[in-house]
Amino acid sequence: MIESVFKSIMDDKEPIVLYRRCLSDVKFQIAQNDELENEVNENSHSSAKILELTVDNDVVHGIYEGGLKTWECSLDLVEYLSIKSKEINFNGKKILELGCGSALPGIYLLSTQHSICVDFQDYNEHVLKLVTIPNILINTVLRPQSGNISELDILEETNCLDQLKNSRFFKGDWNGLTDILNLYSNQEKYDVILSSETIYNLDSIPKLYNVIKNALKYPNGVAYIAAKTIYFGVGGGILSFCQLIEQDNIFEVNVVYTKTAHVRREILKLSFL
Numbered sequence: 001m002i003e004s005v006f007k008s009i010m011d012d013k014e015p016i017v018l019y020r021r022c023l024s025d026v027k028f029q030i031a032q033n034d035e036l037e038n039e040v041n042e043n044s045h046s047s048a049k050i051l052e053l054t055v056d057n058d059v060v061h062g063i064y065e066g067g068l069k070t071w072e073c074s075l076d077l078v079e080y081l082s083i084k085s086k087e088i089n090f091n092g093k094k095i096l097e098l099g100c101g102s103a104l105p106g107i108y109l110l111s112t113q114h115s116i117c118v119d120f121q122d123y124n125e126h127v128l129k130l131v132t133i134p135n136i137l138i139n140t141v142l143r144p145q146s147g148n149i150s151e152l153d154i155l156e157e158t159n160c161l162d163q164l165k166n167s168r169f170f171k172g173d174w175n176g177l178t179d180i181l182n183l184y185s186n187q188e189k190y191d192v193i194l195s196s197e198t199i200y201n202l203d204s205i206p207k208l209y210n211v212i213k214n215a216l217k218y219p220n221g222v223a224y225i226a227a228k229t230i231y232f233g234v235g236g237g238i239l240s241f242c243q244l245i246e247q248d249n250i251f252e253v254n255v256v257y258t259k260t261a262h263v264r265r266e267i268l269k270l271s272f273l
């Protein structure tokens, strides 16, 4: 099943609606795949483990980093992009969403802008295959007609994969991602980097920052990082991330969006000094 998760109504324009695959369906598919494989190879072992972990845990460091569900800041980032798309011209831009998970911010741009190239990265391959790619398809080529939400046909989805040619998908740790991205010249780098709820872990913040620093086009590239001010129990958050940026003295940081909630949420805009 798919569900509608974001609706933005701007002026007299058509409302913008985003869809995502239901988490229960993703878990069902993981379980079904394991049953079909019927052998303990490396993949089936890790998928069973992910299934087990996601019942009670949001994140298990180094194994599952939370990409199966949609986190709050991801919707903040979609809202911000939808408001700003009037004044920021994303058309023709090269975009990277880091730690994408359900990837709604990148998908929002992919489905509303022209001649755009959006690449997606997630720690877990399962997340890319079972959540990110299906979500891209149901918001583009398989988009429900007139809000009619129905079952997602995996076979039909597989036939549509060649329609994803404007996107690349990267799995694994941020450590070493810069090499894998193959960005030899400034021209090949990204105009915009998006990332939501990815600065919760103090150990990972420098790795994420290095990818941003190396993959962003100089001098006009911009990164939008949506996050909570503090992640209780894990230690990361806006403050630790900003301290690192300040020490490095390469980027200017501006808070461009704030949401007051039980834990305050912000979007940081990073641009080269």
Ligand SMILES: C[S@@+](CC[C@H](N)C(=O)[O-])C[C@H]1O[C@@H](n2cnc3c(N)ncnc32)[C@H](O)[C@@H]1O
Pocket (backbone or CB within 6 Å): 065, 066, 067, 068, 069, 070, 071, 072, 073, 074, 098, 099, 100, 101, 102, 103, 121, 122, 123, 124, 127, 172, 173, 174, 175, 195, 196, 197, 198, 204, 207
């Ligand atoms: C809490 S989830 C957020 C998912 C999505 N951006 C959202 O807001 O709904 C954190 C994401 O960060 C990524 N991540 C965390 N640590 C990582 C690491 N060390 N290397 C690569 N990716 C990592 C994972 O891909 C994971 O999906």
